[in-house]
Amino acid sequence: MAGNTEPLSARSRLAVTAGKAAAAVSRAAGRGSGSVIGGKVALRLDPDLLQRLAQHLDVVLVSATNGKTTTTRLIAEALRANGEVVSNALGANMPAGITSALAGGSSARYGVIEVDEKYLAGVARDVTPKAIALLNLSRDQLDRAAETRMLAEKWREGLSGQKAVIVANADDPLVVWAASSSPNVVWVAAGQEWKDDAWSCPACGGVMQRPGDDWFCGECGFRRPTPSWALAGEHVLDPHGSAWPIHLQLPGRANRANAATSAAVAAAFGVAPQTALERMYAVKAVAGRYDVVGYEGRELRLLLAKNPAGWLETFSLIDSPPAPVILSVNARGADGTDTSWLWDVDYGRLAGHPICVIGDRKLDLAVRLEVAGVHFEVCEDAQDAVRRCPPGRIEVIANYTAFQDLRRAVGN
Secondary structure, eight states, X not given: OOOXXXXXXXXXXXXXXXXXXXHHHHHHTTSSOOHHHHHHHHHHHOTTHHHHHHTTSEEEEEEOSSSHHHHHHHHHHHHTTTXXXXXXXXXXXXXXXXXXXXXXXXXXXEEEEEOXXXXXXXXXXXXXXXXXXXXXXXXXXXXXXXOHHHHHHHHHHHHTTOOSEEEEETTOHHHHHXXXXXXXXXXXXXXXXXXXXXXXXXXXXOBEEOOTTOOXXXXXXXXXXXXXXXXXXXXEEOTTSOEEEOOOSSOSHXXXXXXXXXXXXXXXXXXXXXXXXXXXXXXXXXXXXXXXXXXXXXXXXXXXXXXXXXXXXXXXXXXXXXXXXXXXXXXXXXXXXXXXXXXXXXXXGGTTSOEEEESTTHHHHHHHHHHHTOOOEEOSSHHHHHHHSOSSXXXXXXXXXXXXXXXXXXXX
């Protein structure tokens, strides 16, 4: 556990107060939670505030392209078995948002923090984490994010010599290469459905061989490490070979993988797998993801998918036809303005479902569906789409800002 430290200085206390005031003004103006602007104001007044706020905490950092918000929530629930937790539960995962979150946790024992992939190394320097969970790396927001191999290299450099326990996905070659620079790694066989960003070796550029669930580079010998934790169907296997059942309210294989990684992180803090997994059952939605809401006399399940890897996992949650599906895609700043990723998604998997298309870039999506040979209707908005769908529950899949638009539209 983190040791006792000096109380915040007068400057730091002023920065925290000013940040909270800025956040309150933002909320009152209807501009969101205010966590980002509050953190920016606080850091402007005290650039070292993030480090000061974290000094009394045992910190866990969680980073990935997909699944970091959910995994952060699962780890936080598990660690609450041992003490109070502060977390950026709403997903504000850059330094300003993280600072705002930690400013509200003066009495907490643990800080469980989701971190944007590009900021991981810098945040790790500031908060001296006890553990870092690395889930996956895949292409996302191509207009503003680095290519995946470059991101992995930044992680590798930033984690070199890191004293934290690194809990990393043994099935993602990019994650393995990044984590291998650290002396203390716990490998988890969490799986990797999307493989199209890791066919070349991150170490030498050779072609990756993928027999079964294994992978290796035939040119330099870089290969999958032996995991000590593993997802095995509906169970987590711990380092002693014991199988612990996973009972989640969150659907799908990806969330079972998130739970396996979370159990490994919790174990590093002395929380037994059974206790950790039992506590995770309490999570039934994460920042609106997986919520089922009533709207226009129907039940809508809200699903977030931001990139090809995320869409692939989300399609696996949808039952066989004829369940109607609404798809919504935007291309605003937070989404990335490049929609070329639409062509990497296998929309043919939705064949047979009644499909309605909405969002700022609905025509881009319509062209993609037309080429895939999937029947669809282009609709004006969520209300129009719901009214055109046949009776029954509707699956709604949207990327980031489109998901927020939908939540507001349906009153979630």
